Amino acid sequence: MTSAPASRPLWIGTFPADPQAPGQGEGVWRVDVGADGRFGEPRLVVELEAPTFLALHPSGRALYAVTEADPGSVTALEVEGAEGTTGLRRVRTVPSGGSSPCHVAVADDVLWLANYGDGNVTWLALDAETGGFGQASGTFRAEGSGPDPERQDGPHAHFAAFVPPSGRTGAGADVLVCDLGLDVVRRYPARPWPDGAGATPAEAAAQLPPGSGPRHLAVLPGGALVVAGELDGRLHVLAPEGTGDAGAGADAAAGWAVTASVPVCVTEPAEGSPVQPSHVQLTRHPAGDLVTVGVRGSDVLAVHRVHGGDGPAPTLEHLADVPLGQGAFPRHHAVLGPASPDQEEGPLLAVVARQGTGDLASVLLDPATGRGDVVAGLALATPPACVLEA
Secondary structure (H helix, E strand, O other), X not given: OOOOOOOXXXXXXXXXXXXXXXXXXXXXXXXXXXXXXXXOOOEEXXXXXXXXXEEXXXXXXXXXXXXXXXXXXXXXXXXXXXXXXXXXXXXXXXXXXXXXXXXXXXXXXXXXXXXXXXXXXXXXXXXXXXXXXXXXXXEEOOOOOOOOOOOOOOOOEEEEEEEOOOOOOOOOOEEEEEEOOOOEEEEEEOOOOOOOOOOOOOOXXXXXXXXXXXXXXXXXXXXXXXXXXXXXXXXXXXXXXXXXXXXXXXXXXXXXXXXXXXXXXXXXXXXXXXXXXXXXXXXXXXXXXXXXXXXXXXXXXXXXXXXXXXXXXXXXXXXXEEEOOOOOOEEEEEEEEEOOOOOOOOOEEEEEEEOOXXXXXXXXXXXXXXXXXXXXXXXXXXXXXXEEEO
């Protein structure tokens, strides 16, 4: 198997073959994908227990991998070598501050972890040059439950993202956390030291409909949010609440309020399966901004057009559902931009981690219509969980 011209390198995080017994050969893989969607030969770079989510330091010198277990941890890996021989060296592993960490957000000097199992959210100071773990850290805890007794028995932090300043100074001054168990989006100061450990914000930044189960979100250019409800199968648009200035956006936001809600897809799920959105990504494009969502149960990549994305209250238009194959169960995906890095026109290239079938799928998307096709697949030794452009 050979790489196509103009290939792009990817880091791939994986699940254990047996979720109850991590450490059975799973790890972080390196894979190239060509402009035509064909994959190069996969390479297991480092074995690591349950590295189900990955994040890259802005310097490119460090890669972070969670270990989704109880108790959880996160490992800093130094990126070594030249292109084509890139390796990873374990530097340090530290506790995640909770159980089953599933998502990481990283800036130059701080990393945030969402722990799904108990809902704890942890921050870790970083060395801005090397990406190594610093000395300062803290954990925020939450309490409560939601109306779904099976999925919302307590807090379940599922996603963290930096957002533009809102009443504070400095780039990325806030962090938003989706809590699937409490139907809220929480907000924290991105750099809470020196006294952030154990503190609990007084209010949620946004309240989602009861039983919606917010999983992942995307921040739109005007400060609005698109939040995927894992439990209600809908995309919720949240507009920033501010001083009354319609153009103030997130900079003046006291919080966000739901202004619209649409079904994530139109494809019916397999019999007995719920419609479960997973990862949400915003892709900016001259033809119009797109929101893509992996949908489990229906096994599609749903594509929505954003209208008024630079304003305070955008709307979504469903364009198409791209079939990913029966049983695909898409966990995560990455839209890499134009299929050819040297060409702005033409299809977009997306790579999807198909947890259910244990492989990666490459998809070529028409940015004008949202339609697309799976053009290649690549099986790995253990199911893929996360796709990250290197």
